[in-house]
Amino acid sequence: MARAHSVYRCTECGHDHPKWVGRCEACAAWNTVAEEPLRLSTAAPKARGGRAAGRREGAVVPVPLRDIEKTKLLRWSTGIPEFDFVLGGGIVPGSLALIGGEPGIGKSTILLQAVARLEARGIRTLYASGEESPEQVRLRADRLEEDAGPVLVLGETQLENVIAAAEATRAQVLVLDSIQTVYTDTLEGAPGSVGQVRESAALLMRFAKESGIAVFVVGHVTKGGAIAGPKTLEHIVDTVLYFEGEPSLDYRLLRATKNRFGSVDELGVFTMTGRGLVAVPNPSAVFLGARSAGAVGSAVTALMEGSRPVLVEVQALAAPSGYGTAQRVATGLDPKRLAVLLAVLERRGGASFSQQDVFVQVAGGLRLTEPAADLAVVAALLSSLYNRPTPPDALYLGELGLGGEIRPIAGLERRLSEAGRLGFQRVFGSGRSSPRIPGITHFGLGGVDEVAGTLAA
Ligand code: TYD
Ligand code: MG
Secondary structure, X not given: OOXXXXXXXXXXXXXEEOOOOOEOOOOOOEOOEEEXXXXXXXXXXXXXXXHHHHHHHOOOOOOOHHHOOOOOOOOEOOOOHHHHHHHOOOEOOOOEEEEEEOOOOOHHHHHHHHHHHHHHOOOOEEEEEXXXXXXXXXXXXXXXXXXXXXXXEEOOOEHHHHXXXXXXXXXXXXXXXXXXXXXXXXXXXXXXOHHHHHHHHHHHHHHHHHHOOEEEEEEEEOOOOOEOOOOHHHHHOOEEEEEEOOXXXXXXXXXXXXXXXXXXXXXXXXXXXXXXXEEOOOHHHHHHHOOOOOOOOEEEEEEEEOOEEEEEEEEEEEEEOOOOOOOEEEEOEOHHHHHHHHHHHHHHOOOOOOOEEEEEEEHHHOOEOOHHHHHXXXXXXXXXXXXXXOOOOEEEXXXXXXXXXXXXXXXXXXXXXXXXHOOOOEEEEEOOOOOOEOOEEEEEEOEHHHOHHHOOO
């Protein structure tokens, strides 16, 4: 048997190096290059040659797209509407989905709840756990609202065995908890190594596609936020879901960042209770729930989370700084964006924060990824600086340009309908938009210098 060779592969970008290096030549990340044994070269080439030869004789004929029959995508509902929604309308048979998140966030819990509900709907499931023993899974199941009794469990870390069990039990949905604890026989290397993780994922993908079984794999997330193991794992699977949340809060946010069968960035909000995770059907009300009207340094905006508008509170605190450089701390938004907004306020808004420590945060653990939230950040900053609250029934929606101009934003009317539902009556936005939503008055602002004028006395 030939000795297996190894490559040195970056765990961030997957670039191969002929020898170990401290810094990846492709993505310049430090300390990410790991030795990875190549596939054992015994059986593999033969199988491959055999298949290729078979193909050459057989008919592999491309067909015009118009001749391909439209099939309606079948989906299984998990019975957890928020989970279905994030998946794009339910589980697609034959798909492979990855659920990432920090330890303890609730990945195992939500999947166990989902398979329990699937069983109740007559869909056969198998929950394979390399993380926990079947006894531990049972203990968790006993806490849940759902009856997980009929769910088949398997404590196994060898992937081929898991797949064989799924076939033997004729499962329709397979959960594998987690990808970092399984290993495949086709590769050398410990479970959780880059090579094992990727090869296991590829194997599961082939299995899912050939068998029509829907597979969910759990993946742990590193401190930096990436799913541990190679980034390429995310390229292999059909769907990537992230489970996030502030450890101190009970909210759990489930988000799709990749979905071959639906839209991305859809958000599902859950709370962790003593009986498992419970979906929150009205996230805006939850995120605004803790807000006290009339508080200084607070402004409300509407974010588009996928196709759904969600109202959030932006909080700012400006406090005179001591000696030295003033601090800027941003939680839930890009610190660079905050720096830009502060500079625009200084030059075009006539408000100086140069002698102020500035802290900005977004309530509920959400993130401001859209420029549409600029105006709310600015309003919260000015509110804190001048010690005047924003009006309790007002929303701020607009992007700030470097010239201090306020630009129109996308999806304005959808955001405003959500605001109207929650009792908001006014919106401050760009002077160039004129949305018509019953019950909400739109006030167009020409520039950032007019924002201070919107604050209450
Ligand atoms: P878990 O699903 O094990 O997280 P992960 O698989 O992502 O590591 O979640 C475990 C946490 O959730 C743990 O801190 C206990 C808590 N929990 C509840 O609060 N209520 C429950 O009903 C369950 C099952 C767990
Ligand atoms: Mg777990």
